[in-house]
Amino acid sequence: MSQATMQQVIITEPGGVEKLAYETAAVPAPQADEVLVKVHAFGINRPDILQRQGLYPMPKGVTPVPGLEVAGEVVAVGADVTLFQVGDQVCGLTNGGGYAEYCVVPESQVLAIPAGVSFEQAAAIPETFFTVWANVFQMGRAKAGETVLVHGGASGIGTTALMLCKSFGIKTFATVGTDEKVKAISDLTTAINYKTQDFEQVINEAAENSGVDVILDMVGAPYLEKNLNLLRRDGRLVYIAFLGGAKAKEVKLGQIMMKRLTITGSTMRARNTAEKAEIAKGLQAYVAPLWANGECLPMIYKTFKFEQIQDAHACMDTGEHIGKVVVRVI
Numbered sequence: 001m002s003q004a005t006m007q008q009v010i011i012t013e014p015g016g017v018e019k020l021a022y023e024t025a026a027v028p029a030p031q032a033d034e035v036l037v038k039v040h041a042f043g044i045n046r047p048d049i050l051q052r053q054g055l056y057p058m059p060k061g062v063t064p065v066p067g068l069e070v071a072g073e074v075v076a077v078g079a080d081v082t083l084f085q086v087g088d089q090v091c092g093l094t095n096g097g098g099y100a101e102y103c104v105v106p107e108s109q110v111l112a113i114p115a116g117v118s119f120e121q122a123a124a125i126p127e128t129f130f131t132v133w134a135n136v137f138q139m140g141r142a143k144a145g146e147t148v149l150v151h152g153g154a155s156g157i158g159t160t161a162l163m164l165c166k167s168f169g170i171k172t173f174a175t176v177g178t179d180e181k182v183k184a185i186s187d188l189t190t191a192i193n194y195k196t197q198d199f200e201q202v203i204n205e206a207a208e209n210s211g212v213d214v215i216l217d218m219v220g221a222p223y224l225e226k227n228l229n230l231l232r233r234d235g236r237l238v239y240i241a242f243l244g245g246a247k248a249k250e251v252k253l254g255q256i257m258m259k260r261l262t263i264t265g266s267t268m269r270a271r272n273t274a275e276k277a278e279i280a281k282g283l284q285a286y287v288a289p290l291w292a293n294g295e296c297l298p299m300i301y302k303t304f305k306f307e308q309i310q311d312a313h314a315c316m317d318t319g320e321h322i323g324k325v326v327v328r329v330i
Helices: 046-052 119-123 126-139 156-167 179-184 199-206 221-230 253-259 273-286 288-292 306-318
Strands: 005-011 020-026 034-044 069-077 089-093 102-106 110-112 147-151 171-176 190-193 212-217 231-239 262-265 300-305 324-328
Touching: 020 306, 034 089, 034 119, 034 126, 034 306, 046 306, 069 102, 069 119, 069 126, 089 102, 089 119, 089 126, 102 273, 110 273, 119 300, 119 324, 126 156, 126 212, 126 231, 126 273, 147 156, 147 221, 156 171, 156 212, 156 324, 171 199, 179 190, 190 199, 199 221, 212 221, 221 231, 221 253, 231 253, 273 288, 300 306, 306 324
Parallel strands: 147 171, 147 212, 171 190, 212 231, 231 262, 300 324
Antiparallel strands: 005 020, 034 069, 034 102, 034 324, 069 089, 089 110
16 A cells, blocks of 8 residues: 555543544554554444543553554555455454554454444444453353343443343343333343332342342442342452542342352453453354354444544543444545
């Protein structure tokens, strides 16, 4: 390729959407194990919002340009790349830098886009599907016949988890904050408006007090007691965020011991390349065939143009979205 410069989005300083701006930068060159993607679309994720606010900075040595997932066309490959070639249509989990016209992605974090899947849909796949696969199915060990509770069920992560659970024969419950969201995901799960209903009570009644096997929680401290109450023996509580609070005042240790509960959690940003590669292998083996059949494709709430990055972040800031917010570059 001959293009030397591109447009990318930067965070001028921590703050609101007005702190997002555009700059001209050199097109990055792929390292030996990377592919260079001409970005057609990218997804907006909660970590991007936190990064903009100064609450979740990129690790040292990593580009400060936000953007964790892209979809587009491979235009260059590193010397050691064997799985992809120029012209392939791919999506990938980036190590940052996705808010740009071009982005480098490690080969091991790249997935081929199945026929019939649009760039907008593909751009909404990597961050959420990597996160759900790692936390619900690898760490949470959810399997057919079990029951999973997903907090934040209308989010990108939430809808992804619910779709995959449904495809794999796993019963689910989900908490959401509005009746509109209850209706929007009613075909995927038993949704509960936590603002008007006690989710612990509703689940106990529906499950005849048998509880759930796995809980995916992005709320944190306020839900800990109810989560522990709801988990069955050998249940697993998996944290991926703590938007409602990071410190719980009390924990019932006896309950954890008597039920043999596992409490764990993770962030994608802290995982190394080998760990992300393992997640990608799981997705390629078990989930890619679903995408190829038109199943479990991301729910897209709204698509913005590249020059509307502030509007895209403002949309996420409202918390009203159901599914994913995507930005179209081309």
